Amino acid sequence: MQLSAYTKEFPKNLKLAFPVMLGQLGHVMVGLVDNLMIGRLGAAPLAAVSLGNSLVFIALSLGIGFSFAITPLIAEADGAGDIEKGRSYFHHGIILCGINGILLFLLLLLAKPILYYLDQPPEVVELAIPYLEIVAFSMLPLMLFQAFKQFADGLSQTKYSMYATLLSNVVNVVFNYILIYGFWIFPRLELEGAAIGTLISRFFMLWFIWEILKRRKKFAGYFKWTKKEFLKAGVFRRLLELGFPTALQMFFEVAIFTATVFLAGQLGTNPQAANQIALNLASMTFMVAVGLGVTATIRVGNQKGLGHFKDLRRIALSTFLLIFLIEAVFALGFILLKNILPTFYIDNAEVVFLAAQLLVVAALFQLSDGLQVVILGALRGLQDVRIPTVICFISYWIIGFPVSWYFGGEERLGSMGIWLGLLAGLTSSALMLYFRFAYLSKRLILSKFNPKLGTNINQN
Structure with missing residues (x-):
């Protein structure tokens, strides 16, 4: 097949991916703004935010991972033109994400005592506890937002969640300023003010996406609520x-990157x-890779619903090629600007x-990290998740982490050794x-000629 068969898909891939990239950047900006504004209060408050968010980040990875299930199912139903099935997945997804938000909120509250056993300064832990309690409650609106987003x-309407995320950043900055430092009739709440600002911005984000989606004709058929659709076990x-x-x-990958922080801490400040x-x-x-990973999920899910397996x-291969080229540019930039x-x-x-x-090693794993995220997205579009989960565990914790632990010792390669473990894990995963993916996609194509193979790949 000619290269142009893949490159002609680049514009559509980027059109879908770009809003997701900006939306993800918006989530990063919330943390950055919090850090910059709290940093003016001193080192202890900044350390407290970092400590509290370490638990929140793990909870987020679990919650967002659950919500990702909605996208491929909606994409397949949309490709098949089955609004009723898509509506059912949407409504059940909202219920599931709501329950998930409550469970994560309770989990974070129960996990608070862990902060006392991480060998952190007592004053930092005391500041982190009330911050964590408030931010934990924001898991409920955030998980509901994820249901609407996915x-x-x-x-294939990725721009609306981008609008919600970027506008919520503005809300976060405004309320951070008012509540952290005190303004007009509002008291100076410092760290708790930052947490309340995050909570308000997340409720705003949920309200905005709900309001904008229900008003769009594209979504009208999905916002019809009937009792008979609810609580179907299947x-x-x-x-x-x-x-x-x-x-x-997501947890396996987040956990190994978190482990590098602890391993690096053993080497010194x-x-x-x-x-x-x-x-x-x-x-x-x-x-960028996350954006293209979502694109791969959407487009593969659509084609699966249509039964167009060659396309x-x-x-999917066009998204792999595109992320490889983009990450190659990033890798070159890391090397030249290290x-x-x-x-x-x-x-x-x-x-x-x-x-x-470390940036030299990071340049090398840009390629494999980007590829594994986008390939995972494509497999999610095929609704193939069990074996990829096993692959992720083997790659990160059977291959990657032992390399990091062994070569990351001070007497060996130190920080470079830790990151070589990341390189090994990500490359194995990719x-x-x-x-x-190659096996499953070829199998689907062959099923057109040999119906005995079937198109249900979930058991293979």
């Missing part, structure tokens, strides 16, 4: 079958600071030197996931 994404089971493994996939700088830079480029494979980028974070020669070394 539903709209499944219908629909909940299908959402859980897709959602739980996806949540585990400067290595830990360098590790944080490199992780932050890598997370920025990761948002499904071609479109001594410059860290200076934007800190004025410490040793930290800059260590971070520059390769195995690609082979999985």
Whole structure:
């Protein structure tokens, strides 16, 4: 097949992905704004926010992973023109995400005592507890927002969640300023004010996306609520079958990157600071891959619903090629700017030197990290999640983490060794996931000629 068969899909891929990228960047900006505004209060409040958010981030990875189940099911129903089935998945998804938000809220409250056993300064823990309690409650509107977001994404309408996320940043900044420092009739609440600002912005985000979607003709058929559609065990089971493994996939990856923070901390303050700088830079480029991963889910799900399996494979491969080319540019940028980028974070020669070394490794795993995210998205579009979850666990925790732990010792390669483990894990994941996608997509194409093979790939 000619290269143009893949490259002609680039414009449509980017059109779908761009709003998702901006939306993901919006989520990153919430944390950045909180850090910048709280940083003016001192080191202890800033450390407290970081400590509290470490638990929130893990909860987020689980909650968002569950919500990802909605998109491929909606995309397939949309491709097949079955609004009734799509409406059922949408409504059950909202219920499931609402329950998930409540459970995550309770989980974070129950997890509070863990902060006392992480060997953190007592004053930091005391500041983090009330902050965590308020932000934990925001999991409910955030998970409900995710249900609407994934539903709209499944219908290839990715821009509305972007609008909601970016506007919520404005709301967050305004209420942060008013409540952190005190303004007019509002008291100075400092850290608790930042948490309340986050809570308000997330309720705003939920209200905005609900309001804008229900007013659009494209979504009218999905906003008809009838009692007979609710509480169907089979629909909940299908959402859980897709959602739980996806949540585990995200957890396994988040956990290994979190583990690098602890491993780097054992090497000292400067290595830990360098590790944080490199992780932050890598997370920025990761948002591009996330956007294309969602695009792969949507477009593969659509083609699966239509039964166009050759186009499904071609479109998926176009997203793989596109992310490879984009990540190659990022990798080159990391290598060329490795001594410059860290200076934007800190004025410490040793930290800059260590971070520059890590950026060389980060440049290498840009390719594999981007590919594995987008291939996972394509497999999610095929509603294949069980074996990819096993692949993620093997890649990160059987291959990657042992390499990080062994070579990350101070007597061996130190920080470089830790990141070589990340490189090994991400590369293993990308390769195995690609082979999985290649096998399933070819099997679907062959099923057109041999009906005995069937198109149900979930048991293979």
